[in-house]
Amino acid sequence: MNQQIPLASAEYLKCGRCSLGKLCLPLGLSSNDMVSLEDIVEAGSVYSESEFVYRAGKPFEYIYAVKSGMFKTVLVDSQGAEHIVGFHLPGELFGLDAIYSQQYGSNAVSLGTSSLCAIRYSDLEVLAQKLPSLQHQLLSLMSKEVHTSFVKTHDQTVDQKLAGFLVALAARYKQRGYSETRFHLVMARRDIANHLNMAPETISRLFKRFQADGLIEVKRTDLHILNMDALKTLSGCLELCSSPFVRN
Amino acid sequence: MNQQIPLASAEYLKCGRCSLGKLCLPLGLSSNDMVSLEDIVEAGSVYSESEFVYRAGKPFEYIYAVKSGMFKTVLVDSQGAEHIVGFHLPGELFGLDAIYSQQYGSNAVSLGTSSLCAIRYSDLEVLAQKLPSLQHQLLSLMSKEVHTSFVKTHDQTVDQKLAGFLVALAARYKQRGYSETRFHLVMARRDIANHLNMAPETISRLFKRFQADGLIEVKRTDLHILNMDALKTLSGCLELCSSPFVRN
DNA sequence: CACTGAGGTTGATGCAGATCAATCCCAGTT
DNA sequence: AACTGGGATTGATCTGCATCAACCTCAGTG
Numbered sequence: 001m002n003q004q005i006p007l008a009s010a011e012y013l014k015c016g017r018c019s020l021g022k023l024c025l026p027l028g029l030s031s032n033d034m035v036s037l038e039d040i041v042e043a044g045s046v047y048s049e050s051e052f053v054y055r056a057g058k059p060f061e062y063i064y065a066v067k068s069g070m071f072k073t074v075l076v077d078s079q080g081a082e083h084i085v086g087f088h089l090p091g092e093l094f095g096l097d098a099i100y101s102q103q104y105g106s107n108a109v110s111l112g113t114s115s116l117c118a119i120r121y122s123d124l125e126v127l128a129q130k131l132p133s134l135q136h137q138l139l140s141l142m143s144k145e146v147h148t149s150f151v152k153t154h155d156q157t158v159d160q161k162l163a164g165f166l167v168a169l170a171a172r173y174k175q176r177g178y179s180e181t182r183f184h185l186v187m188a189r190r191d192i193a194n195h196l197n198m199a200p201e202t203i204s205r206l207f208k209r210f211q212a213d214g215l216i217e218v219k220r221t222d223l224h225i226l227n228m229d230a231l232k233t234l235s236g237c238l239e240l241c242s243s244p245f246v247r248n
Numbered sequence: 249m250n251q252q253i254p255l256a257s258a259e260y261l262k263c264g265r266c267s268l269g270k271l272c273l274p275l276g277l278s279s280n281d282m283v284s285l286e287d288i289v290e291a292g293s294v295y296s297e298s299e300f301v302y303r304a305g306k307p308f309e310y311i312y313a314v315k316s317g318m319f320k321t322v323l324v325d326s327q328g329a330e331h332i333v334g335f336h337l338p339g340e341l342f343g344l345d346a347i348y349s350q351q352y353g354s355n356a357v358s359l360g361t362s363s364l365c366a367i368r369y370s371d372l373e374v375l376a377q378k379l380p381s382l383q384h385q386l387l388s389l390m391s392k393e394v395h396t397s398f399v400k401t402h403d404q405t406v407d408q409k410l411a412g413f414l415v416a417l418a419a420r421y422k423q424r425g426y427s428e429t430r431f432h433l434v435m436a437r438r439d440i441a442n443h444l445n446m447a448p449e450t451i452s453r454l455f456k457r458f459q460a461d462g463l464i465e466v467k468r469t470d471l472h473i474l475n476m477d478a479l480k481t482l483s484g485c486l487e488l489c490s491s492p493f494v495r496n
Numbered sequence: 497c498a499c500t501g502a503g504g505t506t507g508a509t510g511c512a513g514a515t516c517a518a519t520c521c522c523a524g525t526t
Numbered sequence: 527a528a529c530t531g532g533g534a535t536t537g538a539t540c541t542g543c544a545t546c547a548a549c550c551t552c553a554g555t556g
Contacts (some may be wrong), residue, residue, distance in 0.1 A: 099391035143347030149397035
């Protein structure tokens with residue numbers, strides 16, 4: 001079963017003290033409201049590599065906020081083929097697509113050792129009813145989700161897709177206070193390929209070419225972006241797509 | 249400019265009497281709450297063929313609910329290439345992706361003569377704060393939007409994509425009380441092609457083959473689905489994707 | 497009723513990227 | 527330090543669908 005080990009430091013990681021607050025649900029909340037939110041958040045369950053948070057078809061109960069590490073959500077079609085819908089970084093929510101249907105529509109899986117906060121959705125709705133800023137932030141985050149997935153439906157060449165993916169990932173790391181030019185590709189090549197509807201071989205070749213063109217430097221999971229502007233141009237989505245959005 | 253002619257019968261088309269209530273925002277509202285909602289809904293603006301409701305980049309103010317006809321939302325990338333994100337049928341909302349960024353991310357355009365209701369989002373948020381069932385329905389509809397766009401990111405063969413599109417459209421017509429096996433393709437072939445990331449020629453060839461295979465009958469804009477089951481099988485997304493969801 | 501033009505259809509060709517098939521690389525194990 | 531196996535890379539080949547080009551259809555117009 002899922003190893004939901006509370007972190008030793010869980011008490012210190014409540015929303016009010018969590019560095020991710022400005023990206024996550026608490027954005028805009030007063031300190032009083034924050035305390036109410038903390039009451040319904042189960043903070044800091046730890047998942048080890050490839051553990052399932054939930055599986056498609058299971059009754060909807062919680063939405064999740066990533067605390068550390070990374071998770072992926074995976075759609076499985078009737079033939080059993082998998083499609084990675086998204087990768088989720090700290091401060092991002094997932095499971096929101098299950099509100100309507102009351103059952104999860106995808107599998108959620110950890111990448112490496114990762115942790116997250118669980119929020120019982122029924123509690124969240126009740127609390128959002130009391131706290132206007134929480135309702136606002138929840139709606140905002142869902143809206144962002146809608147927009148980013150709209151942008152992703154626009155098919156492109158493989159170059160555009162991979163460049164766009166890297167640029168977006170860089171922006172998301174930057175938002176979280178990490179370097180936007182140097183970071184680890186936590187997910188396997190195969191996962192990137194799957195997410196972008198490409199063959200792993202194509203990812204490999206593109207990385208090689210991007211490197212030859214001086215755009216990036218990759219060595220296993222280490223990525224160094226050398227020419228962000230060129231990469232952005234390549235991705236083909238400059239104006240409306242870049243600001244204030246980030247595709248994830 | 250946009251011809252926003254109030255319908256002569258507008259008074260009779262308020263939410264409480266609108267047949268689309270069970271699909272649209274009013275779902276779950278008591279009759280008292282319904283009146284409050286009606287207060288903030290500007291019902292029944294009419295748009296003629298190819299009129300813009302809003303354009304990408306414009307400040308966000310309203311979300312829209314389709315009353316009659318059909319609208320499409322179109323993403324325009326930095327090279328000016330257009331991509332149709334979705335077609336919107338009566339009872340469906342659009343503009344929700346602009347909540348986060350506070351500006352519309354796409355162009356919204358009418359297909360044929362169509363009408364819609366406009367709801368100032370700031371009013372809606374305030375009202376949703378007072379009416380739990382409205383908040384619930386708004387969140388539900390956004391969740392549905394998230395889910396359907398997730399499903400659409402899963403790339404497939406052209407056969408699967410077109411079959412899936414037709415099956416989903418049929419289901420949406422059925423929900424609205426129309427035949428699910430006979431309906432008009434309001435949008436041009438070119439628009440279907442664009443939406444599905446295919447060439448118009450491919451749509452043409454597929455329609456021909458589907459017809460030869462006894463799946464459908466098409467004559468210009470008239471579509472008759474002869475073998476829904478086969479079409480569903482072809483679309484490749486039986487279990488989780490069909491119920492209770494509809495891709496749009 | 498012929499004319500026009502936009503949308504749709506049909507056929508021929510080309511290519512981007514998938515697929516297939518080795519080979520390589522390296523982290524983890526013994 | 528040799529061994530193992532899964533992921534990544536590289537090269538060769540194949541193919542689905544886009545693209546190009548020509549033609550057809552039909553609603554609208556004078």
